[in-house]
Amino acid sequence: MTMHADLIINMDTILTMDKDLRQLDDHQIVVKDGRIIDLCPQEEKRWTASKTLDGTDCIAIPGLINTHSHLPMSYFRGLADDLPLDIWLREYIWPMEAKTLNSSVIHDAALHGAAEMLKNGITMTHDMYFEMPAIADACTKAGLRALIGEAIISARLAEGQKPGDQLRILRQEYRDNPLVDFNLSPHSIYACLRSDLETSVEVAQELDLLLHIHLSETKEEVQTCLNKRGMRPVQYLKELGMLEIPLLIAHGIWMDESEMDLLVGTRASIASCTDSNLKLASGIAPLKGWTDKGINFAIATDGVASNNDLDILAELGNTARLHKAINEDPSFLPAAEALKHVTINAARALGVEESRGSLEIGKDADICILDHNSLCCQPLYNPYSHIVYAMNGRNVRDVVVGGKIVVQGGKLTQVDEAELIAKAKHYGKRILKELSQ
C-alpha cells in the first residue's frame, strides 16, 4: 500500500548529518506539511506525491544555516575594501547607512541578500540590522527562514526607546509567519551602554530569547575593554549575566583560554566569520581551542560588505583549510566534521536543533541539493570531501525550505532575479551619487 505525500526527492546520496552521520544511498526524502515524514529506500516505493524531484548525480544535505549576517548591506559590497574594521565601520559603513538607507532600500537590499543566500544553499539566516519588518518581509518573499535580531546601538536609540520595544511588537505581528522570528542583538560592548546591555539581558530572560552580540572582533576591542572595565570581554559578559542565557557571540577572535573556560558548560555558541575576519585583518579565530573545550561554534558569512560574498560552502572550505595550517595539523577539521558547523552545530547555535540542522524524520524539510555532475566534482570518492574542498555555491541545484522548492535547477522560484539585479544597479548608481555629494 502506498501513502500520499506532498513531495518526494529521490536521491543518489543523502548526508543526514544526524548524530551518527548516516549516509543514505538511493533513498528518498518524503515531505508532507513542510516536514520530513520519511527517509526510505527508493525501491520500497512506499510513497506517492504530487511533486517529485530527481536527485540523480546529486547529494542532499541539510539546508545550510548562516548564524551571522547583515542582509541589508547587499548594496555596499565592494564599495570600501582593503580597510581595517574601525575605519571601515566609522568612516564608510555607518555614514553610508545614515546617508542612503531607509526601510524601502533595506527591504530591497535584504531581498537581494536573501535570494543570494538561497542560491548558495542557505535555508536559514540569523540577521542583525535595523528595520526588522523590512527584513522579515524580504525573507518571507524569497522563502528564506530568518531569525532577525533587533540591533541595539545605544547612540541610535530614539528618545525613551528601550532594547526589546520593537521586538515585542513584531513577535506578535509575525506570530503566524512560519519563516521568521525575532531576537535581540546588542551590537557590541563598545557600541552599547552598560544599561542597554543589562536591559537586553532582562528582555532575553523574560522572553526566553537567544541574545546575539559582536565580541572580541579586534585586538583593540579587547584592549579597550581591559582599559575601561579592567576585565576581558567574556568576563564582562559574565558580569552582565549573559552567560546564564542562550548566547551567540559573533567572531570571538581574540578570546583567550580563560575566557573560553568561562563559556564551557554555558549555552553560549560562537558564529565564526573566517572570510570577513581575514579581509578586515581582524584576525583568525581559535577554532581549535573551542573544539578542544567542546564550545559549540558555527561558520557564518557575516555581511557581504566585508566578505564579499554569501557563498557559505566556499567559506566552509576556506575555514577547514586555514585551520589545518594554523594548527599545523592537516587532520584538524576533517571534511565531515567541518560540515557540521554549517548544519547541525549552526542549528544548535540558534537553538533550533530540534527542528533543523539535519535530515531526520520529523524535522523541517529544509534541504540543499548539490549537483556533482561536473568537471570539478568528478570522480567522486567521498561526498564530504567534495562538499567541503571542491564545491561552492555554484554546485547548489535545488533548495527546499519548509517543503517548498525555492531554488530549482539553480533558479529562484519565488522572486525574479533579473528584477533584483536591475534594482541593485539602480541603487548602486544612487549610492555613488549620494556619496559624491
Added chain:
Amino acid sequence: MTMHADLIINMDTILTMDKDLRQLDDHQIVVKDGRIIDLCPQEEKRWTASKTLDGTDCIAIPGLINTHSHLPMSYFRGLADDLPLDIWLREYIWPMEAKTLNSSVIHDAALHGAAEMLKNGITMTHDMYFEMPAIADACTKAGLRALIGEAIISARLAEGQKPGDQLRILRQEYRDNPLVDFNLSPHSIYACLRSDLETSVEVAQELDLLLHIHLSETKEEVQTCLNKRGMRPVQYLKELGMLEIPLLIAHGIWMDESEMDLLVGTRASIASCTDSNLKLASGIAPLKGWTDKGINFAIATDGVASNNDLDILAELGNTARLHKAINEDPSFLPAAEALKHVTINAARALGVEESRGSLEIGKDADICILDHNSLCCQPLYNPYSHIVYAMNGRNVRDVVVGGKIVVQGGKLTQVDEAELIAKAKHYGKRILKELSQ
C-alpha cells in the same frame, strides 16, 4: 575606412593589467592571427570581423596564468584528504600513481584538468608531471596553453636516462605547436640526487630554459636540508647554480629572510599555492616579505589532489584575504595589486611577459571574460574588488586562447564535457577497485 579582423570583442570594461593598470570602458578588443591588434573605443567603428563577442555586463581581463599545476592528478581529487604532505605523497599519491597511471589515463586526466582550467578562466598553465606528450596532446585538444616540465625524480629515472633527454626530443617534435612548450622540473631537493640537479642546471643553461622545482614546502624539508647539507634550501640552490638561470620555485613557504635576500636581483620567481599549502597544513608563505623585497611571485592552484579545485580566482581571493590577516594589515594585497599575481606577474614568472599577462596591442589574444550580471556581483563599484573578493570560476563566461574561443557562455567549445565527466566516473571506479586489491 574600416579594416578587417578575425574577432571583435565589445566590452563594457577592460582591465588591461598593463603597467599603468589602464581600465578601458566601452572599448573593443580586436584580434587577428591570434594576437590583439587594437584596443579602441567601440564608437569609432574602425573594424569589421567575421566573429563578434558581445561583452555587455562583462569585464575582460588577461587570460589567467597558472604557474604550478599537476594536470594528470585530476582523478585523485578527494581520494585522500586531511593528511600531511609527507604521508599524503608517500602513502597515497605515489603508490596510486604507480598502480593506476599509464599514458592513456594521464592523457584523459590531463584533458579533464585542462578543460576544468579553461572553465575557470585559465589560458595557460605550467605543469609538472610524467608522460609529457600525453599532457601536451591533452592541452592542445582542449585549447589550453601549457609549459610542461619534464619531472625528474631520481629514483624513477630509467637506466642511463638523464634529465633533459625527453625534453630535447619533444621540443623538436612539438616545435610547430603554438600552444605547448617544454622545460625542466626536478621535483625537489629531497627527491633528486645532487648530480641530477646539476645536470638539470646544465641543460637549462644550454637550452635557455626556465627551471622549476618544489622548495621549502614544509618545515621538515628545510630541517632535512640543514641536517644533510648544512645550509638552507635556497642556499643549496645557489650552490647548484640555480640562481644564475631563470628559476621558478613552487611554494617557498619556509624561506627565511636570508634566503629571500639571495633571490633579490636574480631571475627567480615563486609560485605560491595558498589552498594546497593550507589544506596539507604545510604553512603560509611569506608573501609580504617577497613583496617588500621585490621578489616576483604568482598565485597558483597546485594539483587538484591537494587543493581540491582549479578555481584560481577563488584562490586569489583567499590569498588576498589571508595575507591581510596574517600581516595585520587590511591594506596589504589590495584588489588590483592581487590580480597582477595571476596575470602579468605570473607571465613574468614563466618568462612570457612579452607576449602574455596583459591585454595590450601586439600580445597574444588570451582573454578571460567575466560576467557580472548576477546577484553576487551587483551593484558593481570597483571591478577589481569584485574579481578578487566576490567572483570565482562561476563568473567566467568566455575564454579566448590565441584568438580562438575555447569557452563560450560557460561551455567548452573544443571538447565534450559530458564525455569527460563520464570518463572520470569510469576511471574513478577503476581506481577504487585497483586500490582495494
